[in-house]
Structure formats: C-alpha cells, structure tokens
Amino acid sequence: MDRIQLQNSFQAYFNELGYDIDWQRLTVPMDVHVIRKGDYLFQQGDFANRLYFLHSGLVRYVSVSDEGKEFTQTFAKSPRIIGSTKAMVTETRVLFGIQALEDSMISSYPWRAFYEQMRQDVGFLECYAKFLERIFIAKEERENAFVKHSAERRYLDFCADYPELKNVIPQQQIASYIGITPVALSRIRQKLNRR
Amino acid sequence: MDRIQLQNSFQAYFNELGYDIDWQRLTVPMDVHVIRKGDYLFQQGDFANRLYFLHSGLVRYVSVSDEGKEFTQTFAKSPRIIGSTKAMVTETRVLFGIQALEDSMISSYPWRAFYEQMRQDVGFLECYAKFLERIFIAKEERENAFVKHSAERRYLDFCADYPELKNVIPQQQIASYIGITPVALSRIRQKLNRR
DNA sequence: ACCAATAATTAACCTAGGTTAATTTCTTCT
DNA sequence: AGAAGAAATTAACCTAGGTTAATTATTGGT
Numbered sequence: 001m002d003r004i005q006l007q008n009s010f011q012a013y014f015n016e017l018g019y020d021i022d023w024q025r026l027t028v029p030m031d032v033h034v035i036r037k038g039d040y041l042f043q044q045g046d047f048a049n050r051l052y053f054l055h056s057g058l059v060r061y062v063s064v065s066d067e068g069k070e071f072t073q074t075f076a077k078s079p080r081i082i083g084s085t086k087a088m089v090t091e092t093r094v095l096f097g098i099q100a101l102e103d104s105m106i107s108s109y110p111w112r113a114f115y116e117q118m119r120q121d122v123g124f125l126e127c128y129a130k131f132l133e134r135i136f137i138a139k140e141e142r143e144n145a146f147v148k149h150s151a152e153r154r155y156l157d158f159c160a161d162y163p164e165l166k167n168v169i170p171q172q173q174i175a176s177y178i179g180i181t182p183v184a185l186s187r188i189r190q191k192l193n194r195r
Numbered sequence: 196m197d198r199i200q201l202q203n204s205f206q207a208y209f210n211e212l213g214y215d216i217d218w219q220r221l222t223v224p225m226d227v228h229v230i231r232k233g234d235y236l237f238q239q240g241d242f243a244n245r246l247y248f249l250h251s252g253l254v255r256y257v258s259v260s261d262e263g264k265e266f267t268q269t270f271a272k273s274p275r276i277i278g279s280t281k282a283m284v285t286e287t288r289v290l291f292g293i294q295a296l297e298d299s300m301i302s303s304y305p306w307r308a309f310y311e312q313m314r315q316d317v318g319f320l321e322c323y324a325k326f327l328e329r330i331f332i333a334k335e336e337r338e339n340a341f342v343k344h345s346a347e348r349r350y351l352d353f354c355a356d357y358p359e360l361k362n363v364i365p366q367q368q369i370a371s372y373i374g375i376t377p378v379a380l381s382r383i384r385q386k387l388n389r390r
Numbered sequence: 391a392c393c394a395a396t397a398a399t400t401a402a403c404c405t406a407g408g409t410t411a412a413t414t415t416c417t418t419c420t
Numbered sequence: 421a422g423a424a425g426a427a428a429t430t431a432a433c434c435t436a437g438g439t440t441a442a443t444t445a446t447t448g449g450t
Contacts, residue, residue: 065343073338086332095339125320132327137281139334143268144290146341147374148260151407170427179342184407186429346437365397379437381399 003030006107009055013079019127028113033106035059041082041098041106048087048094050108054078057104058165060173063096072177074142075165078104081131083111101169146179152188154178198225201302204250208274214322223308228301230254236277236293236301243282243289245303249273252299253360255368258291267372269333270360273299276326278306296364341374347383349373 007023007030014021031050035041035057042048044063054076061073061082073096076082087094088111118124145154155178159166166174175185202218202225209216226245230236230252237243239258249271256268256277268291271277282289283306313319340349350373354361361369370380 063339063342071342084335085328086335089328090332095335119317119321122314122317122320125317125324126314129320129324129327132324132331133280133284136327136331136334137285139331139338140279140281140290143334143338144258147258147266172427180406181408182428183409183430187407190429367397375436376438377398378400378439382437385399 003107006032006055007053010053010079013081014127017127017130019123021124021127026109026114026117028109028117031108033108035100035104035106037100037103039100041100041104042094043097044095045093046087046097047091048084048098049091049111050083051081051088051111051114052083052098052106052108054080054082055105055107057100057106058102058168059098059100059104060169060177061096062099062176070176071179072173074138075101075162075169075177082106083108085132085135101173151178151180151184152192155185155188201227201250202248205248205274208276209322212322212325214318216319216322221304221309221312223304223312226303228303230295230299230301232295232298234295236295236299237289238292239290240288241282241292242286243279243293244286244306245278246276246283246306246309247278247293247301247303249275249277250300250302252295252301253297253363254293254295254299255364255372256291257294257371265371266374267368269337270296270357270364270372277301278303280327280330296368346373346375346379347387350380350383 004023007021010021033041033052041052041059056078058075058077059082060075062070063073064070082098084094084096086092091112118128145157149157155174158174158178171185172182175182178185180188199218202216205216228236228247236247236254251273253270253272254277255270257265258268259265277293279289279291281287286307313323340352344352350369353369353373366380367377370377373380375383
C-alpha cells in the first residue's frame with residue numbers, strides 16, 4: 001500500500017489535535033506491521049523505541065509481573081498513536097507489551113529520527129505536547145479510579161467507558177484491566193446479577 | 196522580592212530541560228504564595244488552572260476518597276514545577292490537593308495566558324514537551340511498581356528513592372504513598388526489623 | 391519542663407480478593 | 421455435528437491488608 005495513502009487515515013486524528021501533518025515532507029523510512037489477533041507488536045522488555053500508528057484493529061497494553069500475573073494498562077482502538085513514551089524517549093526497555101485483540105495494521109517510524117525531522121515545525125510541537133497532555137491526563141484519571149474506587153465500581157466504570165469492548169474481549173482481560181483475577185470478577189458479576 | 200530575581204532560581208531547572216527561559220519577556224501577572232507546613236496550596240476539587248513554581252520547600256500531592264482515605268500520589272521538592280496538568284489544560288476541578296510538608300514559597304501564573312505568551316517560542320515548546328514526557332514517564336513507572344510489587348517491596352523502594360524524606364515526614368504519609376494504612380506499614384516495619 | 395496533641399505500635403478480629411480445583415459453557419476447527 | 425481447547429463459573433479455603441481500639445512514644449507550644 002502507498003505510504004501517503006496509508007498515513008492519510010490519520011488526518012482526522014491530527015486535525016483533532018489541531019494540526020495538519022505533511023506526510024510528504026517526512027523522509028524517515030516507515031515500517032508496516034500486520035499483527036494477527038493474539039500476537040504481540042512488541043513484548044515487555046524489548047527496545048521499542050518507535051512511534052506506532054494503529055491504522056486498523058484493537059490492541060491492549062499488558063504488563064506481567066514476576067509471578068506471571070497479567071495487568072492490562074489500557075486498550076487502544078484505531079486510529080490511534082501507540083507505543084511507549086518511556087521506551088521511545090529514554091531508549092530503555094519497555095515495561096509492557098502491546099498485544100493485538102483483533103487483527104491489526106500498524107505503521108511505524110524510529111522515534112529519534114522522526115522527532116528530529118518534525119521538531120522544526122511549531123505546529124508539530126504543539127500537537128505533540130497536546131498528545132502528551134492527553135495521555136498524561138488519561139493516566140491521572142486511571143490512577144484516581146484505582147485509588148478511590150472498589151473493584152466492583154471499576155468494573156461498572158469499565159462497562160460504561162468501553163461498551164463496545166464489553167462483549168468482544170474475554171472476561172479475563174477485563175479482569176486484568178480492573179486489576180483483579182478472573183475468578184474475582186466472576187464473583188462480582190454473580191453478585192451484580194442477583195440484584 | 197523582585198520577580199525576575201525570584202524566577203532566576205529556576206534557571207538551572209530549565210537548563211536541565213535544555214531551555215533558557217527569558218523571564219523579562221513574560222508579562223503575565225505573577226502571584227506569590229507562602230504556604231506554611233501542613234497547609235494546602237489548593238484542595239482537591241478546586242479549579243487550580245495555574246502553573247506553579249515551587250521555589251523552596253517540600254509538598255505532596257494528596258487525593259482523598261469518599262470514605263476519607265488519603266492517598267499520596269507523589270512528593271515534590273524545590274526547585275520544581277508543580278500543579279495539575281489536567282486542571283490546567285482542561286479547566287476542570289483538580290483530582291488532588293497539594294499540601295506543604297515544609298514551609299514553602301511558590302510563584303504562579305494563569306496557565307492559559309502563560310502558554311499563549313510562550314507558545315511562539317519553539318524552545319519553550321520543546322521544553323514543555325520534555326517536561327510532559329518526564330512526568331508521564333514517572334507515572335508510568337509508578338503504575339508499574341504498584342502493579343508488579345508488594346507493599347513491602349514498595350516500602351523498601353520508597354526508602355531507596357527518597358532517603359532524605361524517610362526520617363523527615365510522618366510514617367502515615369509514607370503509608371499513604373505506598374497505598375496502605377499506617378497500621379499495615381507498622382506491621383511491615385516490625386517484620387523487617389525482626390530480621 | 392510540662393501538658394496536650396499527634397504519631398506509632400501492637401493485638402484481636404474482619405473482609406476483599408487470591409488460590410486451587412472441579413464443573414460447565416463457549417469457541418473453533420475439521 | 422462432534423471433539424478438543426479455551427473461558428467462565430462455582431465452591432472451599434487462604435492471606436494480605438483493613439478496622440477498631442488500647443497502649444506507648446514523640447512533638448510542639450507555652
């Protein structure tokens with residue numbers, strides 16, 4: 001597929017951030033990744049210092065503890081920019097993996113080179129800052145929910161926030177997003193049903 | 196105190212972010228806040244849409260649940276930029292309060308006006324983006340610790356990360372940073388001592 | 391130096407959620 | 421449609437951390 005054509009699917013996304021990106025000008029080489037449902041774009045511990053554009057599909061950010069317990073940090077639906085800010089910016093290993101929950105199509109650029117080419121552009125910088133604000137605020141709100149609400153409440157919130165996911169992804173993934181085991185979630189659902 | 200002189204104490208902070216801010220050019224009116232130990236710069240639920248410069252002192256970000264349980268999101272030591280990105284950017288109520296743990300001196304600007312005046316400056320935008328990256332990464336790492344480590348481990352990590360705070364702030368605040376009750380922390384310490 | 395207030399410890403008891411394992415339901419593949 | 425695997429439910433039991441409350445330090449103000 002043609003590169004410009006592919007990237008054009010992100011026009012709306014950037015417009016929403018108040019920016020009109022000029023893909024022609026960008027000479028950094030692009031990669032394309034086709035990830036099948038269940039497979040990983042990258043795994044926890046990799047050096048994932050690239051910027052990824054999720055063109056189609058659905059992914060989750062998942063980190064697993066030493067004891068093998070999974071935690072789903074967030075879900076992302078196309079069109080969306082994905083990746084690890086930390087790994088990109090500090091060139092360190094990434095703390096989570098990205099797993100496709102549906103077959104997904106992703107393009108990517110090496111962050112350092114991409115940024116070097118775009119940082120001349122004030123519009124881009126403003127857009128990038130806005131993007132960072134947005135993901136930071138999302139984390140702030142999620143942290144808040146974890147601290148202030150019970151698991152039951154977090155489940156109810158999940159159902160309200162992601163109505164389209166509720167019946168599409170397996171319950172164990174919902175549980176790992178809420179921060180409990182599938183068994184505990186099943187118990188909560190049972191309790192809710194009895195009302 | 197003279198405004199420029201006051202702000203100059205942040206020169207080093209900005210240099211570290213690769214930027215040399217020109218305070219002369221900034222005409223937005225500045226406020227000064229002197230907060231005594233224990234008092235709040237702002238409370239959870241306020242509209243704190245300002246950018247704050249912590250010139251001297253030490254603060255904590257604390258949010259309290261409906262049941263009155265406190266959670267310390269983070270500590271900040273001068274010199275440091277503080278405030279709520281969410282409340283500044285979206286003009287919504289802030290999800291946490293900022294409490295002084297030592298007598299603190301803070302200057303502030305209304306974010307919207309400050310940003311309007313600075314956004315012309317590419318250097319500032321890069322610096323702002325770098326700042327956002329930094330606080331985002333800190334949150335990412337903290338989330339990681341919460342998900343992957345036990346309370347005992349989190350306490351040990353706190354002691355390693357904040358050696359200077361360990362004997363300065365009350366233990367209940369350490370407990371609320373770790374996400375447990377003071378009673379539970381006391382138990383953990385007892386267990387560690389017996390070794 | 392003393393008092394009052396605040397913080398920390400300890401103990402007894404409670405609860406949400408974890409663990410293991412058996413059973414049932416849903417998917418997916420041929 | 422039927423078999424094999426994966427997901428969800430349920431039950432019995434366990435544990436980290438919460439709750440309450442009594443006891444013992446610490447701290448700060450006069």
